[in-house]
Amino acid sequence: MSKDSRRFRQPIVVVLGHVDHGKTTLLDKIRGTAIVKKEPGEMTQEVGASFVPSSVIEKLSEPLKNIIPVKLEIPGLLFIDTPGHELFSNLRRRGGSVADIAILVVDIMEGFQKQTNESIEILKEKKVPFLVAANKIDRIPGWKPYDNEPFLVSFSKQSKAVQQRLENAIYNLVLQLAQLNFNAERFDRVKDFTQYIAIVPVSGKTGEGVPELLALLAGLTQRFMRTRIGFVEGPAKGVVLEVKEDQGYGYTIDTIIYDGILKRNDTIVLGGVNDVIVTKVRNLLLPAPLQDMRISKTDYRSVDEVYAASGVKIMATGLDEAVAGSPLYAVDNESRLDEYKKIIKEEISKIRFQKNITGIVVKADSLGTLESLVGALEKRNIPVRLADIGPISKRDIIEAELAGKEAEEYGIIAAFRVKPLPGVESSKIKIIYNDIIYQLIDDVEKYINDVREKRKRKTLDTLVLPAKIKILPGYVFRRSDPVIVGIKVLGGIIKPKYPLMKKDGRRVGEVLQIQDNKKTLDKATEGMEVALSIKGNIMIGRQIDEGEELYTDVPKEDLEILFSNYKDIITEDMKSVIKEIINIKRTEDPLYGLNIQV
Numbered sequence: 377m378s379k380d381s382r383r384f385r386q387p388i389v390v391v392l393g394h395v396d397h398g399k400t401t402l403l404d405k406i407r408g409t410a411i412v413k414k415e416p417g418e419m420t421q422e423v424g425a426s427f428v429p430s431s432v433i434e435k436l437s438e439p440l441k442n443i444i445p446v447k448l449e450i451p452g453l454l455f456i457d458t459p460g461h462e463l464f465s466n467l468r469r470r471g472g473s474v475a476d477i478a479i480l481v482v483d484i485m486e487g488f489q490k491q492t493n494e495s496i497e498i499l500k501e502k503k504v505p506f507l508v509a510a511n512k513i514d515r516i517p518g519w520k521p522y523d524n525e526p527f528l529v530s531f532s533k534q535s536k537a538v539q540q541r542l543e544n545a546i547y548n549l550v551l552q553l554a555q556l557n558f559n560a561e562r563f564d565r566v567k568d569f570t571q572y573i574a575i576v577p578v579s580g581k582t583g584e585g586v587p588e589l590l591a592l593l594a595g596l597t598q599r600f601m602r603t604r605i606g607f608v609e610g611p612a613k614g615v616v617l618e619v620k621e622d623q624g625y626g627y628t629i630d631t632i633i634y635d636g637i638l639k640r641n642d643t644i645v646l647g648g649v650n651d652v653i654v655t656k657v658r659n660l661l662l663p664a665p666l667q668d669m670r671i672s673k674t675d676y677r678s679v680d681e682v683y684a685a686s687g688v689k690i691m692a693t694g695l696d697e698a699v700a701g702s703p704l705y706a707v708d709n710e711s712r713l714d715e716y717k718k719i720i721k722e723e724i725s726k727i728r729f730q731k732n733i734t735g736i737v738v739k740a741d742s743l744g745t746l747e748s749l750v751g752a753l754e755k756r757n758i759p760v761r762l763a764d765i766g767p768i769s770k771r772d773i774i775e776a777e778l779a780g781k782e783a784e785e786y787g788i789i790a791a792f793r794v795k796p797l798p799g800v801e802s803s804k805i806k807i808i809y810n811d812i813i814y815q816l817i818d819d820v821e822k823y824i825n826d827v828r829e830k831r832k833r834k835t836l837d838t839l840v841l842p843a844k845i846k847i848l849p850g851y852v853f854r855r856s857d858p859v860i861v862g863i864k865v866l867g868g869i870i871k872p873k874y875p876l877m878k879k880d881g882r883r884v885g886e887v888l889q890i891q892d893n894k895k896t897l898d899k900a901t902e903g904m905e906v907a908l909s910i911k912g913n914i915m916i917g918r919q920i921d922e923g924e925e926l927y928t929d930v931p932k933e934d935l936e937i938l939f940s941n942y943k944d945i946i947t948e949d950m951k952s953v954i955k956e957i958i959n960i961k962r963t964e965d966p967l968y969g970l971n972i973q974v
């Protein structure tokens with residue numbers, strides 16, 4: 377179709393859902409179908425996306441004419457190739473998403489799972505309408521597969537019992553959606569698609585139901601989104617999906633153009649790590665046409681222009697600083713350059729920020745993931761002090777340390793797909809890594825709660841404090857059960873019930889009582905010479921000796937709490953004991969005392 381006859385651009389479709397529910401398989405099936413059924417000369421491969429032409433959708437829905445009459449005005453559908461939360465979050469567009477509609481994939485045998493619910497949350501927040509693909513219908517016991525048939529055709533050929541099983545499973549999904557305040561129905565029973573979510577039973581494996589899925593996506597978008605998907609001839613608007621270093625091409629950006637036309641030599645503006653990038657399109661690249669059904673996209677052909685909606689790779693100078701998730705605008709009039717730069721700056725500064733509050737540091741690999749992370753953290757009442765993209769820097773560590781001084785639980789960095797820069801000393805603070813956004817958020821929340829719990833549990837008088845003592849030669853009053861000896865406190869504080877250990881870390885028992893001149897003491901401090909009874913399976917001359925030095929066996933947690941909450945009781949003599957204790961304990965536990973600066 378020539379661009380002049382276009383009234384609509386192709387709607388952009390994303391696939392979301394729980395892990396293993398079949399997102400990738402379904403997308404592969406749709407792509408494969410498009411390649412097989414397309415007209416000669418029609419291209420289906422784009423960068424980061426696949427195009428399903430209307431000709432394909434029309435052919436597939438031919439048998440459905442009586443049930444879903446679709447006369448297509450849109451040129452086809454553009455599917456984003458990578459399913460899931462992470463890439464979806466980079467499809468950002470002010471106040472919403474570049475995606476026009478989503479397929480929420482649910483394993484019909486498993487129903488809604490954690491990430492299904494998360495997907496719905498994200499879709500609601502970004503105001504993206506969706507339909508549900510009830511996937512893996514071929515796994516319903518007794519199901520007879522009819523490859524690539526419409527669901528309704530295949531369903532009519534199943535036995536009554538199998539049909540009932542499918543109905544029950546669909547009904548479960550309807551109930552689960554009702555709990556989330558959505559009306560839903562099997563697609564062929566929906567009367568009003570603005571009120572009901574359509575559930576399409578499919579199999580990504582056999583292709584059953586794929587015709588209906590495509591017909592509905594096309595039908596619904598062209599009926600209900602006429603303004604949104606109206607084709608505009610103006611300069612391109614898009615979003616940076618990924619920044620890549622491609623062999624032979626240098627740094628390039630994979631973009632989705634959702635509005636207008638992008639031409640070679642156009643001036644474009646987009647977000648950069650340090651500043652807004654203004655550059656000229658040197659080359660526009662699309663995957664080279666495939667000879668067979670391979671779905672790899674490694675070779676490129678260059679084109680003079682692309683029009684929305686399109687997935688295209690852009691070659692230009694200065695893209696090494698480009699930021700994934702950033703908006704991209706083509707500027708056809710130099711006098712408007714500053715206006716666009718300002719728009720981008722403002723949008724980015726909302727997502728990358730530094731506030732003077734007690735909160736955590738968040739670092740992510742792209743604007744989209746950063747925005748999702750910060751949004752989700754704040755929803756859980758976890759304050760964010762610094763939000764930025766790129767590797768963890770010295771500044772991030774310092775900010776986390778500052779926060780940690782105000783509230784220990786916030787002295788952390790949540791890191792999504794980023795690492796510390798070379799040479800950045802990161803052992804001083806806790807960095808929580810996870811490559812799945814929602815798991816990272818769970819990990820951060822758990823850490824914060826754990827620290828708070830520990831603090832509640834432990835008050836000063838329940839802590840084991842650091843101390844070092846020496847058994848004075850010639851002062852053995854009782855050799856065993858319990859041992860009673862004269863000792864000198866060389867440093868720190870010792871109290872009854874404290875466990876004791878030798879220089880090599882072996883436990884030797886527990887302090888029973890401290891006495892001075894027959895008077896019982898509740899503690900002994902540096903320099904004091906007192907009598908100590910020690911409970912344990914030990915004997916002077918065997919496990920311990922006269923003249924030997926012993927340490928209190930301080931649990932890791934206790935040491936951390938001492939430093940975070942009771943720093944004021946740490947004396948100089950206790951400090952040097954702590955250093956020795958850390959050395960002893962490190963041989964068993966390399967993390968012992970890791971966050972502590974003596």
Ligand code: GDP
Nearest residue numbers: 394395396397398399400401511512579580581
């Ligand atoms: P994703 O994590 O959601 O992308 O899930 P995948 O597409 O990787 O699928 C997970 C597993 O389910 C794989 O072993 C697939 O072969 C299988 N699977 C996906 N779709 C279907 C289906 O429709 N029927 C059957 N029987 N298996 C499927």
